[in-house]
Amino acid sequence: MTVRLPGAGGTLRTYEPRAGATAYSVGSSPLVSRTVFSAAHVVADPYADTTPDGLAAVDWDATLAFRRHLWAHGLGVAEAMDTAQRGMGLDWAGAAELIRRSAAEAKAVGGRIACGAGTDQLTQPGADLEAVKAAYEEQLAHVEDCGAQAILMASRALVAAARGPEDYLDLYGHLLRQAREPVILHWLGPMFDPALEGYWGSTDLDAATETFLKVITEHPDKVDGIKVSLLDAQREIDLRRRLPGGVRCYTGDDFNYPELIAGDDQGFSHALLGIFDPLGPLAAEAVRVLDTGDTKGFRATLDPTVALSRHLFEAPTRFYKTGVVLLAWLAGHQSHFTMVGGLQSARSLPHLARAYELADGLGLFPDPALAEARMKSLLTVYGVAQ
Template sequence: MTVLLPGEAGSTRAYRPRSAPAAVGRGGAPLSSRTVFSAAHVVADPYADTSPDSAAAVDWDATLAFRRHLWSHGLGVAEAMDTAQRGMGLDWAGAAELIRRSAAEARAVGGRIACGVGTDQLAPGAHTLDEVRAAYEEQLALVEESGAQAVLMASRALAAAARTPDDYLDVYAHLLRQAAEPVVLHWLGPMFDPALEGYWGSADLDLATDTFLKVIAEHPDKVDGIKVSLLDARREVDLRRRLPHGVRCYTGDDFHYPELIAGDERGFSHALLGIFDPLGPLAAEAVRILDTGDTKGFRELLDPTVELSRHLFQPPTRFYKTGVVLLAWLAGHQEHFTMVGGLQSARSLPHLARAYELADGLGLFPDPALAESRMKSLLTVYGVTQ
């Protein structure tokens, strides 16, 4: 059987799907050499009568089932982060409910969870630094009450309100003093969210890095680690080498993750990645290989996935969630290709078709025949007759 995929200039081309999934384990020993989080997507309720301006309607059963899938492979879940469409369809009320439900589910199954703390309950517009601090405090309290680890996310409101690097230092120092347990600091680059341009007080990344490191140096006991999403491997390695002893670097680089996780003679990165949503079982298998000291085997399994990741995260990078949800549907983790905010329309058919082709080539679909059938149905909706 073949699938007709979009070609050039309105043509189609035949693709022959693989007949069996990749031989990847179905769980196993806990991961030991690296701490690995998958930033997980949310599953929309396709039956809800919503509009792009409506609050998100979430299918809670399917959303929590996907998190159990990730935990079953030994991965941690990074909840209510960018991958969950935080600020792109999922508002604070929805994120708060997501945090409560996922944290309770994590306790029930013994899964590791970290949850995003931001300021997205603030209405659009100008806000004072005091208002930004108060918004962070509200979310931090909820995450800590849920029993989850906190990830202090970059804030659009802080980026708009801060005038100097000292403003960032003051806000983060205030939050870190209050945190009950060590947190993860999150530096999300403007390729993921243009409103975060100039975060840490400067568009010069060297100066911004100095401010970021100063926050950590002044409160090393309150910082478990940093999550860096700048898609710049060299900068991440340089930053990683400057961290105080005991502070982890969690790579958020969806372009260079195999080499950063593998590391070098001077250290390595742990992981908190959106691409580990579709790659969950394969990524966990790769890290188990790395746990044995087999860096070559780890790279041989994970390196081929980079082409898919670079495709999903191509500019505009913030719309990578569309490809992630497509692959979850094709893999059978949900019964539809619908997203909160209607973001299933954010990528073109050729982009989606290429994502299917690359994922199928990697053997990511547990049931390739199901994935083929679903992809054909989507292509038919777009007018590509099979």
């Protein structure tokens, strides 16, 4: 069987899918050498009568089933993050319900979970610092009341309200002092969200790094780790070498994650990655290889996935979620390719076709015939006869 895929310049080419999938073990030994979170997507309700700017309609059963899939392979779940379309279709009310349900499910199955706390209930511009603080406090309390670890997400409202680095130091210091357990701090770069340009009080990344580090060094007992999503491997390496003892670096670099997780003679990064949504089983197998001390085997397993990740996260990077959900549909984790906010339309057909080809080449689809049939149905809707 072959698939006709669109390529550059409106041309069509013939692709022959692989014959079989790679088998990944479920319920095997836990990951020990690295702490690994997959930032998980949400599954939309395809039958909801909604609009792109309406309230998010979530298929809760399918959404939770996908999290059980990740936990079964030994991964932690990073919940209600940008991969779950926070600020791009999922509002705070939806995120709060997602956190509540996922935290309860994590407790039931013994899965690790950390959840994003931000300020996205502030839907009108012009919020002052007190309003930003109150919004963070509300979300932090909700996450902790649900029994999950908190991830303090970067805030669009804080960028707009802050007058300089001192405001970041004051606000984060306040939040960390009241956190019940150590949190993860998230530095999300503007390539993921343009509204976060100038976070930590400066567009100069060196200056911003100093402010970020000062927050951590002043409260090391309240910071479990940092998630860095700047797509700059050397900057992450330099930053992690300056962290206080006991503070982890969780890479959020979807371009350079194999080398950052493997590390060097001065340290390594743990992982909190959106690409580990579609790569979950393969990523877990790679880390188990690393657990044996086989760094070369780890790299041999994970390095081939980088081409897919770089494709999904290509500019404009914030639309990577579309490819993630496409692959979940093709892999059989959900019955449709519908996204909250209508975001399934955010990538072109050639982009989606290349994502299918790269994922198939990696053996990511448990049922390659199902993936082929679904891809053909999508292509037919776009007018590409098969």
